[in-house]
Amino acid sequence: MKNIDPNHIAIIMDGNGRWAESKKHSRLWGHIKGSQTAQDIVEAAINKNISYLTLFAFSTENWKRPVSEVQFLIKLLERHIKKRKADLLKQNVRVLCVGDLTPFPDHLKNELSDIQKATSKCTGLTLIFALNYGGKQEILQAAFKAAQAAFSSSSKLTSKEKFLELFESHLEFSTIPDPDLIIRTSGEQRISNFMLWSSAYSELYFSPKFWPDFSKQDFFEAINEYSCRQRRFGGLKHMDPIKESLA
Numbered sequence: 348m349k350n351i352d353p354n355h356i357a358i359i360m361d362g363n364g365r366w367a368e369s370k371k372h373s374r375l376w377g378h379i380k381g382s383q384t385a386q387d388i389v390e391a392a393i394n395k396n397i398s399y400l401t402l403f404a405f406s407t408e409n410w411k412r413p414v415s416e417v418q419f420l421i422k423l424l425e426r427h428i429k430k431r432k433a434d435l436l437k438q439n440v441r442v443l444c445v446g447d448l449t450p451f452p453d454h455l456k457n458e459l460s461d462i463q464k465a466t467s468k469c470t471g472l473t474l475i476f477a478l479n480y481g482g483k484q485e486i487l488q489a490a491f492k493a494a495q496a497a498f499s500s501s502s503k504l505t506s507k508e509k510f511l512e513l514f515e516s517h518l519e520f521s522t523i524p525d526p527d528l529i530i531r532t533s534g535e536q537r538i539s540n541f542m543l544w545s546s547a548y549s550e551l552y553f554s555p556k557f558w559p560d561f562s563k564q565d566f567f568e569a570i571n572e573y574s575c576r577q578r579r580f581g582g583l584k585h586m587d588p589i590k591e592s593l594a
C-alpha cells in the first residue's frame with residue numbers, strides 16, 4: 348500500500364559551496380544559486396499541496412565559517428525574505444522561523460519578524476526557516492525549561508508521560524507535526540544536528556545532487572520514493588512509538 352504524500356518535508360540544503368567550486372566560481376555564487384533553488388522548491392511544495400516545508404538555512408555550527416561567508420549568508424537571507432514577501436503572501440504561505448535569532452543583526456531580525464507577522468493568517472503551506480538552529484540545542488533548551496517549570500510548580504510531576512508533555516511543549520518545533528520526510532542533498536548521508544527529536548521516525552532521502560542542481564522534478568521523485576516506503580514506527584501499524592512505550 349502506498350503512503351499518502353508527506354505532510355511535513357524538511358530539507359538539509361547541502362552542496363552550494365562544492366557546486367560553485369566545481370564550476371570554478373566562488374562559494375558565494377553557490378549560495379545565490381541555492382537561494383533560487385529554495386524558491387523553486389517552495390513552489391513545488393505548494394503545487395504538491397504539502398502542508399509544512401522546513402528549510403535548514405543556517406545551523407548553529409555555520410558560525411565557524413569565515414566571517415565574510417557568514418555575513419554574505421545573512422545578507423542573502425535578508426534579501427531573499429524581502430524580495431519574496433509579496434509573492435509568499437499572494438501564495439497564501441505562512442512563514443515561521445525556528446532557532447535562536449538573537450545573534451543575527453537587527454535588520455535581518457526585523458525582516459523575519461515582518462514576514463512572520465504579515466503571513467500569520469495564511470492558510471496554505473507553512474514554510475519554516477531553521478536559522479541558527481541546532482537539534483541538540485533545541486533538546487537541551489526544552490529539557491532545561493521543562494525542568495525549571497517542573498521544579499517551580501507546586502503540582503508534582505507524577506509520571507514520565509507528564510514530563511514528556513511538558514518537555515515537548517518547550518521544543519522549538521512543538522506546534523509543528525514531526526517531519527515525515529527529510530531530504531539531504533549533495534551525497535552526504537548524515538543528519539548534522541538537524542531536528543534530532545522530531546526526526547525519530549522520519550524517512551530519510553539522500554540525493555547525490557548538489558543543492559543548486561536539485562530541481563522540482565528531483566523533489567517530486569523524493570516524494571514518490573517516500574510514498575513507496577513502509578512506515579511501521581517500530582510496530583505493526585501506525586502509532587506514536589515514544590508515547591506508546593511510556594504508557
Ligand code: FPP
Pocket residue numbers: 360361362363364365366378379381382385402403404405409423424427533558
Ligand atoms: C550548505 O552548502 C548550505 C548552507 C550552509 C546554507 C544554506 C543556504 C542557502 C541554500 C542559501 C540561502 C537560503 C535561503 C533560503 C535564502 P555548503 O556551503 O555547506 O556547501 P558545501 O558542503 O559544498 O561546502
